[in-house]
Every structure is written in C-alpha cells, then in structure tokens.
Amino acid sequence: MGTEELTQRVVAILSKVTGKPAATVHLDSALIDDLELDSINFIELDHEIRAVGLPRIPEADLQTLVKVADVVRILSKYLNAEPAAAR
C-alpha cells in the first residue's frame, strides 16, 4: 500500500473516531492538542485500524504517537515488515 493511500485511510479513521471533518485532519495535526484525542480515542484508533485490515499498533508504540504523520509512519513500518499478513 502506498503512503498516499495509507494516509487517506488514517485520516478517514481519525475523522471517524474524533468526529472532525477529514479536511481538518492533516499530517502535522497533533493528535491530542489539535484533534483532541482522549485515551479512549487511542484505543478506538487501534480498533478501527485493525477493523480495516491494517496491522495492530503495539501498546508501546501507541504511547509514542504525537502527530498524524507518526501513525502513518508506524503503520507503514509494520506493513512493510509483514507484507503478506494484514492480521
């Protein structure tokens, strides 16, 4: 999956989880400060990511996410690490 498509998916998921319009979710949007994610949102984020067949983000990595770009980067890393497996 290319970065652009992955970014679009992540933006769509964040929009769903936060209720904010996709147009306001940018790569450099800060998850907590700009998009107002609470701790449940982080769990929902992981849930929705896996629901569309993307890899699970381990707990330790989930804690390090600051911006939207970080989510894309982490998923890209796990996607490339296991190209054949979505789950």
Place this chain on the structure above:
Amino acid sequence: MTGGSQRVVVTGLGVVAPNGIGADPFWRACVAGRSGVRTVDRFDTAQFPVKIAGMVTGFEPAEFVRAELVERTERSVHLGLAAASLALKDAKLQDESDWRRDACVVIGSGVGGLSFQELVIADAYRGGLDSMPAPTPSSVPAHIAVEQKLGGLNLNISTACSSGANAVGEAFRMVRSGEARVALAGGVEAPLTPYAFYAHCALRVLSTDAGPPEQVSRPFDKTREGFVIAEAAAVLILEQRDHALARGAHIYAELVGAASNSGMHHIAIPDPSADDLVRVMSAALRDAQLEPRQIDYVNAHGTSTRANDHTEVRGLEAVFGPQMQRLCISGSKSMLGHSLGAAGAVEAAICALTMENQVVTPTINLRSPEFDYDFVAGGAQHRTVEYALSNSFGFGSNNSCLVFARHA
C-alpha cells in the same frame, strides 16, 4: 410511615463471592487473604488477551432457587436470589411477615442482563425469548421481591462500578426516612460470558498480566496495570434500629452516611484532579455528621488500574490530610477482583463485618507499594474501628461513598 430520621443498622448479610459463599466462609477467606481469582474455565479464552477472572465456584442454584425459575432465568438472577435468601436467613427474618409489606429491594448492577441477552442472541434466538425482563437490569430485584413476597419499592440502580454502593445508599435513605422498616440492599453482577468479558478487554481496563491468577489484582502496587473482572452478589439487610432492637436482632454495624455525585469528567477516565472524589467523600461525612479524623478504616475502590488507584489516593489525601497516616486502607479487589455493579455492595458487607469483628482485612499482592500508607499488606489485623468509609467510583464519572459506625 413514621417520618423523621430513623437510625439504620445492618442485621443480615448474604454474600456469594469468588472466595466464599455465605457471610462466614466469605469473611474467613477475606481475613486469610484468600483470592478467588482463577483461570477462566467457562468458555474458551484462547483468542482473548485476558484469561482470568474472579469466579464463584461451588454454587448450586437449586439450593436457593426453585426448579422452574432456575430454568427460566440466568446466573445473575440465581446469584441475586441466593444472596437475598442468605441475607434474610442470616438476619433471622425468614418467618416474620409483618415487615414484608413495605420492605424495599434495591439492587445495583452494571451490565444487568447483558450475559443473558448475549447467550440468546448467540444461540440465534432459539430459546429464552419469553423471559422478559431477564435481559434487563430490573430482573434481579423484581425476582427477589416476588420470591420473598416483599411489597415495597423494588428497583435496580445502574451506575456501572458504583451501582452496588448507590443501591445501598438509596436503600439506606428509604429506611432512614421511615418509608420502610426493612430493606434488602445490594449488588449483583454475572458478566462472565464471552462478549461481556471481551468488551472489558476491548476497553483495555483489564490486566493482561500472564502471571499466577491470584497475584494479578494488586491495587496500589507500583506494577499494577489493570483490574480483574469478577462475578459476585451481596445483599445487606438494612433495618430501622428500633425495629431491630425490638426483635432482638443481631446487629453488625450502623450505616450512618451516604453520598453520590458525578465528576462531570469522562465516561471511562477518572478526573485526575480527584476533585469529585473529595466532594463525594466530604458529602458522605457531612451526611454522617462526622469529621475525617474520626474515620479509622477505608475500604477503597482500589481497582488496580493505574488511573483509579492514583487518583483515589490523591482524593483521600485531600480529605484526610495528616490523618492518612493513621488510617487502615483495604483494597479488597486484590482478593475478589472487580465485580462491577456488585462490588460496592460486597465491600459494604466487608465493612459491616469489619465493624463487628474489629479486624481489618488485607490488601494482598502489595509487594512494592506505590504509596506510603497502611494498606494492611502484611495480613489481617485486630484494630479499633469506630467509623469506616467505603468508596466506589464508576464509569460515567459516577461516585458513591458510604459511612459505617460501630454498633455498641
């Protein structure tokens, strides 16, 4: 109705808990620090991140519930009816009938009949459809009222993890105001079915520790990282003191205060400022007409989550100040797990037993305490406990606090 303000005492206890069925076995297990947390053996947890729970074992519904009702209802009704029956027997109120006409039943539960619904839906609606209100929270108190012929108000209180405490609090108010001479107050939760269990996994509030099950629930410990879900039922008989004395009833303790509030914060995350916990504890103490310095023992909510235990200690510090150093604090969920809507009632029963026996029960698994207070980590101890406070904090920022007094 006599009106005015009646004194309210606890004259009977019925407990069905993971570490004991019946008040005496339960108390002995708690004093011994015996855990009821085990590996789940009721359904396949191979794909679940959590495989343990506080489970009631050795429970025979037929001992407490008539045959056709066992068939038509499910575990939460069985546990609830058992706890009610045990409590009435303990209070020696089985035969007397005069008080039954206005006796109230107030039962707390967090998820109500969720497990029942799950099993019917999972079975493609093949059976169990004609048992309304079984899938709803009102089922347990309704069955108790009918089976025991109790004619006063029967209601379910549903405020998640504080349900049991709120139920005891509301029943307390009904007896205090004179509306009822006797109330059955308690909580029931039987959430150990796949979906209900997994739903708690999905919220990431359960500990995923793969160590020995009985060591996983460790409130106030540095290494804690979630609670252990459990099932349980507890019913307390609350009675007007005059009525209890007149019939020569055994009195465990007096219930002297109750308060409930909302932290207005978040459906699942406690307000880190603990402001709402301070408010509810202060309100309960005011209701009891007591000062914080008079409290000797606190039965904490103590779930073993990072957030709760930290916030709870902050709240206790704000209320008790330097008095914190002389308090004994028990985290009973260390042995019992978290029985959600039942927990507050189970812990109220522990308070009643604590007052009667003048023994404080331990917080087990506390090997590296995060906070420098007396959590009774070394085992049960004899203590003078004149007044006790019990906390329950639920999802939805719902807080409940009860205050007990020793009955001389």
Place this chain on the structure above:
Amino acid sequence: MPTKKRVAITGLGILASNGIGRQRFWENCVAGRSGIARVSALQAQGCPVSAAGQVSGFSAADFVPVKLIERTDRVAHLGLAGAALALEDAGLNSLEDWRRSAAVIVGCGFGGQAFVEEGVERAYREGMHTVHPSSISAQMPSSASGYMAIVHKLGGVNLCLSTMCSSGANAIGLAFRRIQAGECEMALTGGVDAPITPFVAAAYRAMGVLASDTGEPERIAKPFDKRRDGFVLAEGAALLVLEELEHARARGSTVYAELVGYAANSGTHAVGEPDADAGDRVRVTRSALESAGVSPEAIGYVNTYGLGTKASDSAEIRALEGAFGRRLEQVLLSSSKSMLGHSFGSSSALDAALCALSLHHQTVTPTINLDEPEYEYDFVANRARQAEIGYAMSNSFGLTSNNAALVFRRFHGN
C-alpha cells in the same frame, strides 16, 4: 420536623414518536396525532413486527457532541437531546452555580440495546476482535445519565434506575423526595429508552403481548377498547427539570405544575403478571394520594398506564375502581400509549410531562382508537377535552411487578 419544600416542574424536554420538543409534542397529543408508523428498518432486519413508535426527524448531531455519537447508542443520543431541551426550556443554559449540586436521576429500562444486539451478533459471526472498545459504556443503562452529567456539567447526585415501565416515574419520585427534603434545589429527571430492536420485538412477540401488526399503524394501539390485543413498541425521552418552588420563583421561571405526591411498591404474585386482586396497585394509588395529602375526590384526571393488553387494562380498571370507588365515574382517564406506543423507560416520564401540561393548559389529551370501549368510564375518547382540573395523577403498573404513582397539582401562581 422540617417542613417539606414545594416542588415545581419548570422545564420539559421531550422526544416522542409524535413530536420533538414540548410544544410540538403537546400540540400533537391534543390533536390526537399518533406517532406510530411502519419502520422499514425493522422489516429489513426480519423483525416479527414493523409498526413502532419511533422518534422521527431526529438528528443526533443537533444535540450530541460529534465525538460521542459513534461511541454511544441511540439511547444516549435521545437522552442527551432530552436533557438539552429540558434545560433550555427551563431557561437554565447560562446559570452556573446550581450545576455543581444539581441532581441527575434518570430511568432507563434497557440501556444501549441496539449497540449490544449488533455487537454480539458481529462478535459471534466474525470474532471477538470486532467488539468495539466503547461497548460497555454504550450498553450500560447509565450511559445516558452519565453523559448528561458530563456534557451539561451537572455534579450532584447521579443515578440511573431501572424498573422497566415505571422507571421514569420512580426516577422522578426519587428526585421529588430529595427536593422536598431540602437536599437539593434542582434536579434533571425523567426517563429514556430506545428499545425498538429485533431482539426486544422478538421477545415481546414470543410473550404474546405485542398488538397485531396489521392495518393502519396509527390505529393499532387501542387501550381500553374491546378489540385490544397488545401494545406497540416505542422509544422516547422525557426529561423534566424539578426545582424547589422558591428557587423557581426567585428566577422568574415558568411553573408548569407542582409535583405533590409519589408512591411506589411491588406486586408479589409473579414477575410480569399483575396480582389478580390488584391489591398492590390499589395500595400504591392510595399511598400516592396520602403522600400528596389529598383524597381521591380531589383528582380530576388520571393519566393511566393504559398499556393495551387484555390483562393489563382490566387489572388497571380494577385497581382504579378499588382506589376511587364510584368517584371513578367523574374522573377523566386517558392513555397516551394509544398515540405514542409503549416507550418503557421513557413512558412514565412522558406521562408525567403530559400531566404537567394538562394542568398547565387545563386540557386533557385523548385516548385515541377508542371505538368500542370495554369500560363505562370517561376515557376522553378520540378528542381532547378542556376541563377544570386541580389535581392529576399518573400511574405506571410495570411488567416487572413494579408500580408507581405520581400526583400533580395545578400551579396558580402562589
């Protein structure tokens, strides 16, 4: 003994099958307009019935913070909407100081029912990993009451209670008692439920208590009629602001009516079956009147439970005869379920709102579809009636042996 405070109803937030908002709801009830319609979603889901009282034209986004919509069930959406409307109706949006101690006591019969049904089915079909993180907070009955406190910053006593059909009345009663006793000055109370779902429909169908689902949907619910054969499933939210009267006067708020009495008890015959002699229902009616300090003669209007099943309606008439005797012939009776269907946790709260509005407007809303009444009492059949009423009463005789009664008094400005 301290004197009991007087309790005023100063705000109403309504979402019913025949209208959203107090005004629209009242106008439609007066006009005898039913909210029962064919619900295509039910048909699509293979439900055994398709006529239901759904709140139509409802957009959650109008009332619920966007972030919460996905993670909650319709019951919380309706509840939050009801709360917002009630607070607005009471003129309480800006006042801040009362919020920290305001009580929230709300009845809910089922909780997040649709969320559970869909979640369980998907979990068993596709695997437990599909279980949504917010499943518990969406399902728990206190979802609505919890979020009301969180969203509207109401920090006092917070309770959700469930007694099925009488949930709303009991919630209102507990709030009433607290204000009477001077324990708080304001309470947001009432009931909400969203039980129009395949499981609930199948369950009540299996118990044989749902009305035959044929013909014009508006004509299906016919309480007290000889042809009646069950109730129609419905949803709704009715939130009331109760306020200590002096407090209400001080801020110049509208007082729709006063709440003056409440009682609740249990039948003990069998869960779901009324006691044959209606003794429990007679007692609760008498207790409610006693708590209000009035005799049966004072009551001009009874908003009945009026479920529409053979057994329940006849048990109710027996109870009313037992409580009122010959006086019943002079009392106006009506059943709102004829127009709204049975909305469980919200039904007795909707009825409480109707009592308040009836006293305020001195108009009693009709029992519609009453073409062949089985009983010779005045059910205000089919057309609303203007009438001078001093006191009104609302009954809820629940399907879980739970009975509740509320007594209301017209407010004359003093």
